[in-house]
Each structure stands twice: as structure tokens, then as C-alpha cells.
Amino acid sequence: MPASVIEVENLGKQYLISHRSSIGGTTLREELTESVKDWGRRLLSPRAQRSRSSLEAFWALKDVSFRVEQGEVVGIIGRNGAGKSTLLKILSRITEPTTGRIVLRGRLSSLLEVGTGFHPELTGRENIFLNGAILGMTRAEIRRRFDEIVSFAEIDRFLDTPVKRYSSGMYVRLAFAVAAHLQPDILVIDEVLAVGDAAFQKKCLARMDDVARHGKTVLMISHNMLSIESLCKRVIWLQAGQIREAGPASVVVGQYLQTASSALSERTWPDPAIAPGNDEVRLHKARVRPAGDAADNTVSVSRAFVMEFEFWNLRPNACLYVNLQLYSPHGLLIFESAPVHATQWLGRPFPVGLFRFTCHVPANLLNNGVHSATFVLVRDENVILHREVDILVFDIEDSNEYRGGWLGPWDGAVRPILGWDTELVEPRIERTRTDAPGGDSTA
């Protein structure tokens, strides 16, 4: 029995929130006071509690231990901020752990983003070499696999065009093609499958399966439970920086999906200095509620509901656009929506202030289950200012109406009420004669 490929023991990562919160970077004074405070706190209570709201240290990961064996494909799931990305960053040596120890046996390549280091001015050919080198391939390796990469990406004709002229689909295909031809012993992937069109995604999944079948070890994060279940045998569920559950994929994913996530159906970030966002926009509120004046706050299949998003615009006269993506319980994108029909603000400059966008979702559109929404703020039609994954996670309850006599689970991404006609076309059944073969060719 060979030793495990990945051994993680008591891993912990502590962040100082103040580093990320202050507008305009850190100053020396801030730095000094914070480190003195932190030092004092550690002296007084070695196990400082995790806190997100104040300018304090918090543990993105704490006491995480697990092992991965040779050839395993392990999925990591969890809500936003559960520590998934931090774990992968520590494994790929981008950031150092605060506590604990990791032993890696084999060459590890990490893919935390598709197309890292792509330069828009360089051609496809040049970017293949650059990106390959960034991902850890040698020049000889890239040259050897160059033709494979090009044909996988399907960009032969545009090889010598700067990638800034590529469509986003071509860009992603090229980026994934380079990454897919890495030959590491351990592959660490973060959410990269959430890109590209369906056909290309299928190709990528097949490629991943192929990698795993050749004895490589894969560790992947995804919000897409369908791909996690189909690719991974074992799943680790992280919650608030700790392992909540680990075990066979179908069992853990099932438990994860069942957990009610009502905590994320209404969210408020009171302080515009540290709310999610940047110097241009910051989120204030997000909530989901039934349309109209409902007595209770539950959202159900047969009830219309609204999603509200409030944010501060901090930059005068910014041309802002928003975009909403709603995901099914299995992480399938059900729809993307933007207020393109509301012409009052569309394409107009936004003054500084607090804005609210409300999205109205009709009744009898979505199926029951825990849905999640991603909210994107865009400037000038193409600059993504902020993207909040899982801004809302909420349960749509089954209202148990219009089910006929069926009481079991109702499948499908959506659950519309469609028009049906039922007619009796012929009251009798006439048997046609089939004893003359090729009967219609009678002259």
C-alpha cells in the first residue's frame, strides 16, 4: 500500500480582514496597530474566535485534515466563503498555512482560473507558450503537445491573431486546451468547468475523466453538483472553514442539498467601507421574498417572488448594468436575466448613491429545491465590477398543487404549467392490413 498522495493535517489559515477592507491599500500605521492588536489577542486567548464583521482576524480554514490516495478524484463542496478556495491556494503553495502541515507526493499543477497570464496583445500561438510555462510546462513539453492543444481548442485558423480579437468562447477554449494538456501527478481545479458552451463542457469532462483513469489524482471544487457527482467518488464538504462531512459523493451531496440555507435569503452589509465590492460599487442588501403582501415569508413553486439587490454606486456617472444568474439545486444554470426592458436607467449614467434592482419571477416557473443566485455588476457593458456568487441561496418549497395524483419527486430544472389539450380523435380503432409488403407502390 503506497503512501497517500496528499496528506493534510490540522490545516488552518488565518486572515486579517483589515488588509482587504481599507480603500486604497494598507498604510504603515494601520499595519503596525493591527499587528500589535493581533499579537496581544493571541497572547490573551490562543484560540481567538472567528469573526467576520469587525476588523479582526478570522480563520478561513481551521483544523482541516484529510488524505487523498493515488488516482482518486475528490470533490470539495461548500457555500461561498466556506474555505474551498483557500484550501486549494494553500495546496498549490500560493499562500502559506497558519497552522498545520501538508505532504504532497508528486508534481502538482493547479488550475484556479482558466487562462491565467493570457496577454490580450499576444497571439494565440504566443499565449499557448506563455500560459503553458505559467502552468509549469517546459518549452519542450509545450512544443510536443502544441498540435494537440490547437486541435483541442479548435482555433487553427486564428493561431496568429491576438487573443484580444477572440470571441469569449474561443478564448476559453484555448485556455482550457492548454490546461487540459498538463501532465501533473496531482491536478487541483477550481470551478473551471463553469465556462464554455455545453459541447465544450462535455469535452472537458471527458478529458478530466481520462486524466483520472490514467492514475492521476484530482482535487476539484465546483458548485455544479451534477459534475461533482459524475466525476468524483469521494466528496469533502466544507462549512465555515471546517470539514462538515466527508464520504461517498452521492451521500455527501445529498446531505448538502438537503440542508436548508434560509440564512442566505436575506443579507445585509451595513458598512460601505467593508461590504463586498470595490472602490466603484459595494453591495448593501440582497433578499428574496414572495411578491405582494404575503403573511409568511416562504417562497413556493406556485407563488410569484421577487429578488432585490441593493448596492452603493461610489463612482459618479458610471454606466452600470446588472446581471442575474439563477442556479438549480444541482448547480445547473436555469436562467440569466438583466433589466434590458427597463429603459429608464438602461445605458444611462448612474449618480453616486444607493440603488435597488428588483427582479420579478413569475409563479409556476421554477421547480422546488434550494436555488442559488449569482449577481454581477458590470460597467460600460463589458467591465465586470463585481461578481457575487451565491448572493442568495433559498429554498423554493413544493406547494403540492397541480400534481395530479403523483406524490413523488417532480423532476426537471423548471416546473411550468403548460397548456395541454386532450382530445378523443377516433372513437374506434381500425386495423390496417399489412399482408401486402410495399402496399403503397401499387400501380
Next chain:
Amino acid sequence: MPVSQPPELVIDARNGSTRYLSGLWRDLWQYRELFYFLAWRDVLVRYKQTVIGIAWALLKPVLTMAVLIVVFSRLANLPSGELPYPILVLAALLPWQFFSSAMTECSSSLVDDAHLVSKIYFPRMIIPASSVIVSLMDWAISGVILLALLCWYGVLPGWQIIFLPLFALLTFALSLGVGLWLAALTVKYRDVRQVVPFIAQLGLYVSPVGFSSNVVPEQWRLLYSLNPMVGIIDGFRWAISGGLSPLRVSDLALATVVLSVTLWSGARYFRRIERRFADII
């Protein structure tokens, strides 16, 4: 290449080694391909984006030289010794512009490549080091003007020219040393970025670029030579003029000491805080 025993890597939180420089060469060697590609990218992008491209590398020193000649030679009437004033200025301007642009590029390089730093692991020193290569290219191109000027005035280099690569190496080391300090500080404190152009501008007048270092009074000379560019610039003038312009060995020795300390401490500081770059960038 199937390896029988896979490489084992231990990431340990308590492994807080204080010997920052010992693993540097091994790291850099291991990632030499990435260094090559990043330098190659910077050079490609530099000459692709600008309309006048290479012409700019020629135009910049010529215009600056013209201004310096007018100010220091015509207006201030400073002596140039046995060298024609344009050669005196240009021989100093080329290393100075290399230093100033390399330092500027270096200091912002990490922040410019923040997406790489936060997504991929590699020895972070590769980024500032490869950014210096672009300035090196500019330097080589603008060397053509000096060559033309030497021919025009009929100044013949002597045996001293063989020391030219040595002075180039010293300039490179100094730029990297200062650049590493500034790059690491810029990641931590963004306001450092505003200081860099100021250093570059002030340095042009503090260093003997527009005048001969002989105009500095003897009692201030030692203090003045603490600026390593003094020894370097005098070295360049000496090497290309066949010894027409004097070089004090004491200046050169002092410059070497100062720049060695700068490079050593810069590399050490950089290595010390590079593990935290991804968290704070």
C-alpha cells in the same frame, strides 16, 4: 519521464525558515523557463503596443541629452574636461536611463502581475527580474546613438572598453537591488508607487549625468560618491573614451559596496515577505 519515486513536498506552517537566500538559486533555476517566457512576453508586448516602438528608445535619450546640454553646458557653463559635452552626457545618460526605467518597471511589476501572483505559485522574484530585461533591450538599442556620436567626434575607445560589460553588470545589479526593495514595498504599501517617479527625477540631477563629477568640490566628494551611480557613470565615461575621462578607483569600490548591500538586503527582504504576497496584493 516516469520517475520511480515521486518528489515529496512538505508544506509546514511552522517551517518558518529565516534563511531566505539559501534556496533562491535552486528556486530560480527550477523556474528558469518561466523567467524566460515572462521576459519574452514583456519584450514582445513592449514593442507591439507602441506605435513608434523602437524609435522611442532612440528618441528619449536624444531629447534628454539636448536638454541637459543646454542647461549644464550652455547656461551653467560647466566644464566637460577633455570629452566633448554630448559624449560626456550621453555616456552617463544611457546607464542612468536604464537604471531609472528598470527601477520603475521593477517596482510596479508585481502589482501589475497581481493576477499571476494570486493564482499560480512560482518564486516571485522572477517577475521583477524579468521586467528589468525590457529595459536592457532599450539600453542596447539606444547604444547605437552613442556609437554614432563617438564616430562623429572621432573619440576612439582604448583597452578600457573591455571593462564595459563589468559596468553594465554593476548597473544591472543596482537596478535589481533597488527594484526588489521597491517592488516588495509597493505590494505592502501602495503609496510607495508615488515615490518612484520622484526618485527617478531627483536622481537625474543628483547623479553626475548632465555634468562631470569633477565639478563636485573635493571635501564633498566622499559623501557624493555614496551614490553608487557616481562610480558607475564615471566608469562608463572612462571605458568608452579610452581613459580621457578619469575614473577614481575609490569611487568604484564604494559604489560596488553600496550596490552589493542594496542587492543583498533587497533580495533578502523580498524573500522574507514574498510568502505573504498572495494574501496582501
